[in-house]
Amino acid sequence: MSETSETAPTGEASIDTGDVSYEANRRRTFAIISHPDAGKTTLTEKFLLYAGAVGEAGAVKAREGRRRSRSDWMELEQQRGISVTSTALKFDYRDHVINLLDTPGHRDFSEDTYRVLTAADAAVMVLDAAKGIEPQTLKLFEVCRAQQLPILTFLNKFDRPGRDPLELLDEIEDQIGLRPTPVTWPVGIPGSFKGVIDRRDGSFVRYSRSVRGATEAGEEIVPPKIAELEEGEDWRAAIEGCALLDEVGANLDLDSFYAGESSPLFVGSALTNFGVRHILDAIVDLAPPPHPHLDVSGKLRAITTSFSGFVFKVQANMNPAHRDHIAFLRVCSGRFERGITVVASSTGKPFTTKYATSLFGADRSTIDDAYPGDVVGLVNASELKIGETLYLGEPVRYPPIPSFAPELFATVRNLDTSRHKQFRRGLEQLTYEGVIQTFVDPLLEGQPVLGAVGQLQLEVAEHRMANEFKAPIEMRISQYQAVRKTDAPTVSALPRSSGIRIIERGQELILALFESEYWLQRLQRDHPEWTLEPIVTLDR
Numbered sequence: 001m002s003e004t005s006e007t008a009p010t011g012e013a014s015i016d017t018g019d020v021s022y023e024a025n026r027r028r029t030f031a032i033i034s035h036p037d038a039g040k041t042t043l044t045e046k047f048l049l050y051a052g053a054v055g056e057a058g059a060v061k062a063r064e065g066r067r068r069s070r071s072d073w074m075e076l077e078q079q080r081g082i083s084v085t086s087t088a089l090k091f092d093y094r095d096h097v098i099n100l101l102d103t104p105g106h107r108d109f110s111e112d113t114y115r116v117l118t119a120a121d122a123a124v125m126v127l128d129a130a131k132g133i134e135p136q137t138l139k140l141f142e143v144c145r146a147q148q149l150p151i152l153t154f155l156n157k158f159d160r161p162g163r164d165p166l167e168l169l170d171e172i173e174d175q176i177g178l179r180p181t182p183v184t185w186p187v188g189i190p191g192s193f194k195g196v197i198d199r200r201d202g203s204f205v206r207y208s209r210s211v212r213g214a215t216e217a218g219e220e221i222v223p224p225k226i227a228e229l230e231e232g233e234d235w236r237a238a239i240e241g242c243a244l245l246d247e248v249g250a251n252l253d254l255d256s257f258y259a260g261e262s263s264p265l266f267v268g269s270a271l272t273n274f275g276v277r278h279i280l281d282a283i284v285d286l287a288p289p290p291h292p293h294l295d296v297s298g299k300l301r302a303i304t305t306s307f308s309g310f311v312f313k314v315q316a317n318m319n320p321a322h323r324d325h326i327a328f329l330r331v332c333s334g335r336f337e338r339g340i341t342v343v344a345s346s347t348g349k350p351f352t353t354k355y356a357t358s359l360f361g362a363d364r365s366t367i368d369d370a371y372p373g374d375v376v377g378l379v380n381a382s383e384l385k386i387g388e389t390l391y392l393g394e395p396v397r398y399p400p401i402p403s404f405a406p407e408l409f410a411t412v413r414n415l416d417t418s419r420h421k422q423f424r425r426g427l428e429q430l431t432y433e434g435v436i437q438t439f440v441d442p443l444l445e446g447q448p449v450l451g452a453v454g455q456l457q458l459e460v461a462e463h464r465m466a467n468e469f470k471a472p473i474e475m476r477i478s479q480y481q482a483v484r485k486t487d488a489p490t491v492s493a494l495p496r497s498s499g500i501r502i503i504e505r506g507q508e509l510i511l512a513l514f515e516s517e518y519w520l521q522r523l524q525r526d527h528p529e530w531t532l533e534p535i536v537t538l539d540r
């Protein structure tokens with residue numbers, strides 16, 4: 001590892017200086033949280049455009065194909081000819097290295113989508129301005145909140161008719177308790193969106209469209225007097241809106257942003273590129289760089305200590321063409337160099353990082369170095385499990401990655417009773433790897449119930465049970481509207497009703513599953529003394 005220096009080296013962002021503290025400080029590692037169709041893919045592509053990573057954006061129109069593809073980004077990769085991993089996209093912007101972590105949505109939504117957030121230092125919440133907070137955004141937001149991740153908000157699709165932005169601010173605050181602090185404010189109503197006022201200095205940036213949004217939008221700084229003359233009522237309404245925000249004190253506040261209590265908010269349109277530069281600049285200027293991580297004993301490991309990181313996602317055996325097992329590692333301290341032999345903290349065994357990759361998909365390429373904030377894909381890493389810590393030098397173990405509240409439950413039956421041992425072993429292995437969670441339903445004589453965040457996890461479990469463990473299973477899937485953590489006294493008091501199911505994991509975790517949210521609310525109203533706690537994360 002090279003020595004740390006006080007001064008930042010000059011030159012292009014892509015030049016690796018070897019200086020851990022400098023390299024960490026110029027990294028921004030974040031994820032986009034949004035409901036499907038709010039504009040995550042479009043905004044991602046526009047980030048690449050503004051960062052100069054692609055010359056022209058757009059015409060990503062093959063929606064049919066995109067929906068069917070395993071990852072939105074793999075489609076981007078094929079269309080743009082750029083290398084995108086299905087886990088992290090790395091690009092340079094303003095002398096900074098940006099790591100954008102993928103949070104798979106649509107049919108790829110799974111516990112991995114949540115786990116990825118444990119590797120991020122911040123999140124950008126993209127909302128469709130016509131729709132506001134939607135269910136998937138809400139779920140992802142809860143996971144961010146559980147980790148106190150700072151969140152920037154982007155109100156997207158202002159180019160078309162939508163809701164009053166002030167009403168959207170109220171909705172964000174009321175529904176999720178996050179205080180939005182608009183940094184930019186729209187001039188022009190949704191559908192007739194002209195530009196934004198940057199509330200930090202009062203400047204008005206007026207945009208003009210580029211053809212199909214394929215290149216950057218035109219930007220013109222318009223002095224207030226001219227804006228008043230040219231934009232008339234739209235300008236006056238925007239100024240009034242800003243005055244109202246000043247009055248209620250909805251101003252940028254970094255401390256509450258870092259604490260996950262307030263959210264700097266930007267308005268724009270990913271389609272026409274209006275406001276894209278502002279939000280990308282905010283990732284550099286406002287989002288925090290990688291911070292020292294706490295280890296299991298509550299001690300902070302400084303960024304400049306020798307290499308360490310944790311595995312937050314494992315991708316196993318899914319592609320029959322490469323029978324790989326890739327472990328994705330978030331670097332927390334020090335410098336990672338390909339080829340180094342590190343230690344796996346759970347076993348104390350050495351692990352050789354000969355096959356390290358930052359990119360995969362059509363075009364997998366190896367990486368040589370990585371710094372805090374970066375993501376490394378370790379190939380042929382079948383012994384590495386989710387939550388494993390790897391380190392060099394001073395030993396460290398990071399806290400386990402929690403599991404997340406399941407929403408889908410499948411009662412499973414072993415189809416071949418002669419394969420009982422393999423059936424048990426397979427379920428144990430898949431649970432250990434974090435592919436699914438396993439519970440028992442005491443009413444079903446210990447029959448296993450698999451818990452998952454998304455359908456994909458159950459499909460993977462079914463496939464691997466049949467193909468890898470040669471123990472085919474039958475699954476009966478049930479979805480519940482509400483899942484609550486409960487305890488034995490509450491279980492014995494709950495009515496024996498078909499709308500409630502109790503499942504357990506070991507002695508310590510009991511979940512009550514409700515077919516109807518309304519039914520749960522009624523019971524809670526009538527019996528406030530019962531333990532029925534909402535959950536986001538569960539101990540693994």
Ligand code: G4P
Nearest residue numbers: 035036037038039040041042063156157160269270271272
């Ligand atoms: P996702 O990854 O969050 O699922 O969303 P994606 O970017 O794929 O965008 C979903 C749709 O919304 C796309 O439309 C996209 O063009 C559109 N979109 C994204 N950002 C904006 C915006 O700022 N303004 C407007 N007007 N549209 C935006 P599509 O599926 O190609 O066509 P359609 O659904 O409009 O027919």
